[in-house]
Amino acid sequence: MMTTSVDDRVDSLLSKLGSRITGPRRRVARLLASKQGSFSAEALNEELPDVGRATVYRTLKLLSDAGVLCKTTLPDGSPRYSIDHSWHHHHLICSSCRTVEEFRHSALERLLCEMSAEIPGQVLGHRVELYVTCMHCL
Amino acid sequence: MMTTSVDDRVDSLLSKLGSRITGPRRRVARLLASKQGSFSAEALNEELPDVGRATVYRTLKLLSDAGVLCKTTLPDGSPRYSIDHSWHHHHLICSSCRTVEEFRHSALERLLCEMSAEIPGQVLGHRVELYVTCMHCL
DNA sequence: TCGATCATTGAGACGAGATATCAAAATGAT
DNA sequence: ATCATTTTGATATCTCGTCTCAATGATCGA
Ligand SMILES: [Mn+2]
Ligand SMILES: [Mn+2]
Ligand SMILES: [Zn+2]
Ligand SMILES: [Zn+2]
Numbered sequence: 001m002m003t004t005s006v007d008d009r010v011d012s013l014l015s016k017l018g019s020r021i022t023g024p025r026r027r028v029a030r031l032l033a034s035k036q037g038s039f040s041a042e043a044l045n046e047e048l049p050d051v052g053r054a055t056v057y058r059t060l061k062l063l064s065d066a067g068v069l070c071k072t073t074l075p076d077g078s079p080r081y082s083i084d085h086s087w088h089h090h091h092l093i094c095s096s097c098r099t100v101e102e103f104r105h106s107a108l109e110r111l112l113c114e115m116s117a118e119i120p121g122q123v124l125g126h127r128v129e130l131y132v133t134c135m136h137c138l
Numbered sequence: 139m140m141t142t143s144v145d146d147r148v149d150s151l152l153s154k155l156g157s158r159i160t161g162p163r164r165r166v167a168r169l170l171a172s173k174q175g176s177f178s179a180e181a182l183n184e185e186l187p188d189v190g191r192a193t194v195y196r197t198l199k200l201l202s203d204a205g206v207l208c209k210t211t212l213p214d215g216s217p218r219y220s221i222d223h224s225w226h227h228h229h230l231i232c233s234s235c236r237t238v239e240e241f242r243h244s245a246l247e248r249l250l251c252e253m254s255a256e257i258p259g260q261v262l263g264h265r266v267e268l269y270v271t272c273m274h275c276l
Numbered sequence: 277t278c279g280a281t282c283a284t285t286g287a288g289a290c291g292a293g294a295t296a297t298c299a300a301a302a303t304g305a306t
Numbered sequence: 307a308t309c310a311t312t313t314t315g316a317t318a319t320c321t322c323g324t325c326t327c328a329a330t331g332a333t334c335g336a
Contacts, residue, residue, distance in 0.1 A: 020283060020332050042321065052286035057323060073211050075263075077294090079322070095262055103257075111249055112268075119241075121272040124233055128266050130250075134259040158303055158312060180293070190315035195294060215322090217293075 006033040017066055024051045028059040038072065038080035038100035072100050075131055090127070094134035103130075144171040155204055162189045166197040176210065176218035176238035210238050213269055228266040234275040241268075 010029040014021050031047055045056045060081060063069040070084040072091050082100045088109075092101040108128065116123035148167040152159050169185055183194045198219060201207040208222040210229050220238045226247075230239040246266065254261035 022284065022332075024285065040321090041323080054287085054324080055285060058284085061323095071215075073215070077209075077211070077217065079215065092257065092259075094259070105253060108249060108253065111246060115243060115246065115268075119230065119268065119270065121230075121232070121270045121276060124269045124271060126266065126268045128264065130253075130257065130264045131262045132257065132259045133262060138259060160302070160313065162314070178293085192295080192316085193314060196313085199294095 006030055013066065013068065017062070019062065024055045025059050025062075027051055028056060029063075032063070032069070032083065035083065038082040038098060040078070040080060044081075070100075070102075072129070074098060091129050092134075093129055093131055094137055095131050096133050096137040099134055099136075101134075144168055151204065151206065155200070157200065162193045163197050163200075165189050166194060167201070170201070170207070170221065173221065176220040176236065178216070178218060182219075208238075208240075210267070212236055228268070230268050230270055230272075232272040232275055233269050234271050237272055237274075239272075 006029060007026055010026055011021050014025065019025075027048060028044070028051060031044060041057055041060055044060070045051075045053050048056060060069060060071075064071050064081070067084055067087075069081050070091075072080050072082065072093065074080055074093060075095055080098065080100060082102075085102055086104065089102040089104045090108075092103050093099070094101075112126050112128075144167060145164055148164055149159050152163065157163075165186060166182070166189060169182065179195055179198055182198070183189075183191050186194060198207060198209075202209050202219070205222055205225075207219050208229075210218050210220065210231065212218055212231060213233055218236065218238060220240075223240060224242065227240045227242045228246075230241050231237070232239075250264050250266075
C-alpha cells in the first residue's frame with residue numbers, strides 16, 4: 001500500500017466537496033499538514049506570502065466546514081485553528097503554551113445527552129473546554 | 139431594611155475593588171442594571187454617548203473580572219456580556235434569538251471534577267456551553 | 277485540444293471588537 | 307485646599323474577518 005501524499009488527499013477531499021483543485025488551496029493545505037498544535041489564521045497567512053489573505057481565510061473556512069479543521073477560542077477570546085483528528089470531541093487548552101489537544105469522554109457525552117432531555121427547548125449541540133496547564137508547561 | 143440603590147451597590151463594589159467611584163463607571167453600571175439577557179459591548183456603547191468607548195470596554199472588563207458580568211461567545215464567535223447572577227455556572231445559548239441563560243448542574247460539575255483527576259497536567263477551569271433553540275423561538 | 281463557463285483568486289476597502297497612547301480631567305487621601 | 311494618583315476619552319492601532327470586483331484559472335463538453 002502506497003502512502004498517499006498530502007496533495008492526493010487534498011485533491012480527493014476537494015473533489016468530494018465539489019470544489020476546484022487550485023494551487024492556493026494546495027499551498028494552504030500543505031502548510032496545514034506540516035503543523036501541529038494550534039495556530040492563528042494570521043500566522044498562517046504570514047507563512048504564505050504568495051497566497052492572498054482572503055483565500056487563506058476562505059480555505060480555513062472550507063476546511064473547517066469540511067471537518068478537517070477545528071476552530072477553538074482561547075480563554076482570552078482569540079481564535080485558533082487545529083487539525084481535527086476525530087469526529088465529535090472537546091478541547092484541552094493549555095493557558096500557558098496555547099496548545100490545543102482533543103479529548104473524548106463517553107461518560108461526559110452520556111451525561112450531556114441526558115441533560116438535554118431536562119432542558120427546556122431543543123438542544124442543538126454543546127461545547128466543552130478544559131483549561132489546563134499542560135505537562136510540558138508544568 | 140432599605141433597598142440599596144444601584145449607585146450604592148456600585149459604590150461599595152468599586153471601593154471593595156480599590157477602584158475610584160466615577161461618573162462614567164456609574165453610568166455604565168446603571169445601564170447594566172437595567173439590562174436583561176445578553177448584550178454586546180458595542181450596543182452598550184451606543185446607548186452611552188457621553189461615555190468614551192474605551193471607558194465602556196474598560197468598565198466591562200473591570201466588572202467581568204469582578205464577577206459581576208459574564209462574557210460569553212456565541213456560536214458565530216461574537217462576544218456577549220450578561221449579568222452574572224450566580225457564582226460558577228454555564229450557559230444555555232439560543233442560536234436563534236441569542237439569549238443567554240445560566241444553568242448549573244451538580245452532576246456535571248462532579249463529573250468534570252472527576253475527569254480533572256484523569257487528565258494529564260493541571261486543570262485550571264472549564265467552560266460548558268449548550269446551544270439550543272429556546273422555548274420562545276420554537 | 278479548445279473554448280465556454282463558472283469558480284476562484286487577490287488587492288484592497290470595510291467592519292466589528294477591542295487595546296494602546298497620552299494629554300487633560302477627576303478623585304480622594306491628607 | 308492640595309496634590310499624587312487614577313481615570314478618562316479622542317484617536318490611532320490591532321486582530322480577525324468579510325465584501326467587492328476585475329482578472330485569472332479549472333473543468334467539462336464538443
Ligand atoms: Mn478539534
Ligand atoms: Mn453567566
Ligand atoms: Zn502548555
Ligand atoms: Zn431563542
